[in-house]
Amino acid sequence: MAVFERNYRPYAGTLTPEKRRFLILPRYAYSDVFKSRLFAIFFALCFGVPVAGLLIIYLHHNLSALKFLGLTAEKLNEILPIDAQLFWRGMSLQSGLCFIITLFVGPALVAPDLRNNGLPLYLARPFSRTEYVLGKLCVLAILMSLVTWVPGLLLWGFQAYLEPNWATANLQIASALFFGSWIWILFLSLFALAISAWVKWKPVARIALFMMFFVGQAFGHAVRGILGLSFGKLFDASGASATVWASLFGVRPPDDHPLTLAWITMIGGCLVFLWLLKTRLRAYEVVR
Amino acid sequence: MTESTPVIDLEGLEVTLGKRRILHGLTAKLTGRSIGLLGPNGAGKTTLLHTLLGFYPPSAGTARLLGHDIRSKGRDIRALMGYMPENDAFVAGLSGVRFVRLMAELSGLPPEQALERAHESLFYVGLGEARYRPVDSYSLGMKQLAKLAQALVHGPKVLFLDEPTNGLDPPARARMLHLIRDIRDAGQVRVILSSHLLRDVEECCEEVLVLKNGQIATYCNLEAERSANRSFLELELRAENGNEQSFRAALDGLGCEVAEGSRRRIKLVMPPGVEVRALYQAAVEHSVQIRHLDYRRDSLEDIFLKAMEG
Numbered sequence: 001m002a003v004f005e006r007n008y009r010p011y012a013g014t015l016t017p018e019k020r021r022f023l024i025l026p027r028y029a030y031s032d033v034f035k036s037r038l039f040a041i042f043f044a045l046c047f048g049v050p051v052a053g054l055l056i057i058y059l060h061h062n063l064s065a066l067k068f069l070g071l072t073a074e075k076l077n078e079i080l081p082i083d084a085q086l087f088w089r090g091m092s093l094q095s096g097l098c099f100i101i102t103l104f105v106g107p108a109l110v111a112p113d114l115r116n117n118g119l120p121l122y123l124a125r126p127f128s129r130t131e132y133v134l135g136k137l138c139v140l141a142i143l144m145s146l147v148t149w150v151p152g153l154l155l156w157g158f159q160a161y162l163e164p165n166w167a168t169a170n171l172q173i174a175s176a177l178f179f180g181s182w183i184w185i186l187f188l189s190l191f192a193l194a195i196s197a198w199v200k201w202k203p204v205a206r207i208a209l210f211m212m213f214f215v216g217q218a219f220g221h222a223v224r225g226i227l228g229l230s231f232g233k234l235f236d237a238s239g240a241s242a243t244v245w246a247s248l249f250g251v252r253p254p255d256d257h258p259l260t261l262a263w264i265t266m267i268g269g270c271l272v273f274l275w276l277l278k279t280r281l282r283a284y285e286v287v288r
Numbered sequence: 289m290t291e292s293t294p295v296i297d298l299e300g301l302e303v304t305l306g307k308r309r310i311l312h313g314l315t316a317k318l319t320g321r322s323i324g325l326l327g328p329n330g331a332g333k334t335t336l337l338h339t340l341l342g343f344y345p346p347s348a349g350t351a352r353l354l355g356h357d358i359r360s361k362g363r364d365i366r367a368l369m370g371y372m373p374e375n376d377a378f379v380a381g382l383s384g385v386r387f388v389r390l391m392a393e394l395s396g397l398p399p400e401q402a403l404e405r406a407h408e409s410l411f412y413v414g415l416g417e418a419r420y421r422p423v424d425s426y427s428l429g430m431k432q433l434a435k436l437a438q439a440l441v442h443g444p445k446v447l448f449l450d451e452p453t454n455g456l457d458p459p460a461r462a463r464m465l466h467l468i469r470d471i472r473d474a475g476q477v478r479v480i481l482s483s484h485l486l487r488d489v490e491e492c493c494e495e496v497l498v499l500k501n502g503q504i505a506t507y508c509n510l511e512a513e514r515s516a517n518r519s520f521l522e523l524e525l526r527a528e529n530g531n532e533q534s535f536r537a538a539l540d541g542l543g544c545e546v547a548e549g550s551r552r553r554i555k556l557v558m559p560p561g562v563e564v565r566a567l568y569q570a571a572v573e574h575s576v577q578i579r580h581l582d583y584r585r586d587s588l589e590d591i592f593l594k595a596m597e598g
Contacts, residue, residue: 013401
């Protein structure tokens with residue numbers, strides 16, 4: 001089908017491995033997402049906390065820099081020790097940024113495809129619904145990974161490199177960074193995809209995502225406050241995630257959110273969002 | 289898969305959506321280069337296409353596409369085919385060339401080849417000049433062509449076209465049909481065309497499966513009809529009512545199969561051994577004037593109307 005010939009020609013070349021084809025979707029999505037200068041600037045700013053963490057670790061191990069600032073290693077250790085608390089705080093900050101990334105990117109992932117009947121075009125190829133969801137999930141998961149566990153583990157590794165005995169004593173921090181981040185990434189990504197699939201309209205999906213997150217939190221507090229029932233906490237995703245992370249890092253949780261309920265919120269939420277996606281993402285809707 | 293492998297092999301295929309049975313035990317073997325699925329709206333054409341694509345699971349029976357069973361080889365089938373859906377369908381926010389390239393990559397083409405073939409297929413369908421424009425901004429006709437380009441880009445072996453001329457103005461429709469015939473005549477791809485428009489199917493297809501209420505109303509090999517059905521005649525008569533009736537009875541007596549035409553026209557199939565002279569003799573005997581006599585083949589319209597009456 002060469003341009004100059006203008007006739008039909010079949011394709012007889014090589015094909016890409018099927019298992020990696022879902023990664024095509026993030027590649028196309030990023031070229032659109034980073035067209036927005038606002039988002040590009042925001043994403044660059046997301047690395048502010050990891051850079052600050054890097055400076056703190058560097059200060060801890062550089063006596064001349066400490067002297068220049070009029071500090072001693074002991075004093076700095078007293079003010080800002082490099083421990084689970086520090087990493088936990090850093091991760092809490094980054095998780096907030098993840099929510100903003102989700103608000104920005106998430107609604108545009110599935111809604112336009114459903115609105116413009118794009119799904120049959122994907123699914124009429126050797127490309128399954130699971131791969132579609134995986135591809136779209138990767139768009140958010142890769143972005144959020146870059147601002148959570150990837151820099152977190154790099155900082156952990158940097159500290160471990162500078163203080164050899166520190167790593168073995170703080171392995172829990174590394175695992176908490178990795179698993180805690182992934183729980184949050186999966187929850188937010190699936191939440192965004194499910195909302196995007198159900199609302200079908202990008203601006204409304206964005207508002208719905210924002211509202212449902214905070215409405216859920218407020219509802220949880222209201223049930224707890226008015227009725228005194230702890231199950232209200234089930235709807236408080238940010239409180240649940242903070243509790244889960246605190247338990248993973250081995251630090252004191254910020255409030256009295258029951259750990260079991262927190263895990264139920266995170267895991268149950270993911271399962272509900274997957275079910276919502278399963279019911280919504282079809283090539284054609286069947287009117288029963 | 290051999291040359292004689294049917295393109296579509298339906299074996300008691302049934303599809304139930306919700307509580308409604310849409311397809312009722314379809315059984316057929318279709319082998320032509322271009323196959324038409326014809327039927328009124330709601331006949332089950334699109335459901336059949338979607339079932340072959342794996343969008344709907346069969347509730348009973350099965351179907352094979354180029355020898356691949358839809359129940360177990362859905363992915364293999366989808367790797368062989370290109371699909372142009374009936375409704376507006378595109379990926380928003382992409383230019384024409386990026387849209388088609390994305391579809392090519394999802395079919396397994398490496399990025400460079402996908403880009404090259406995206407340009408080629410857009411030029412082929414006539415969207416070369418508009419390929420850098422966002423697909424969202426295309427007119428309806430351009431979107432139809434973009435859908436055809438994405439269905440072709442990966443070089444499928446079977447091309448499913450669902451109402452490809454929907455909403456097109458006459459020149460755009462003619463261009464679309466020309467493209468479909470061109471693809472068919474290239475001989476590299478089998479075309480399955482679903483339409484409720486008789487002319488579209490007649491112009492592009494060799495075999496036709498007429499569906500009615502989810503059942504096969506009739507199957508017709510248009511190529512065979514075109515070459516074999518020479519004894520089909522159309523007569524224009526002038527006669528008194530009573531004479532016309534008796535003339536028809538005389539034709540029946542000769543063994544002719546007579547069908548009602550419009551405005552004093554009748555269509556008939558001559559039995560072997562009966563000459564046209566016998567018709568004129570019968571006309572003289574019943575005081576009927578034959579004002580016009582034309583040899584013609586059984587048109588798809590006749591076949592379709594007969595199937596719908598049945």
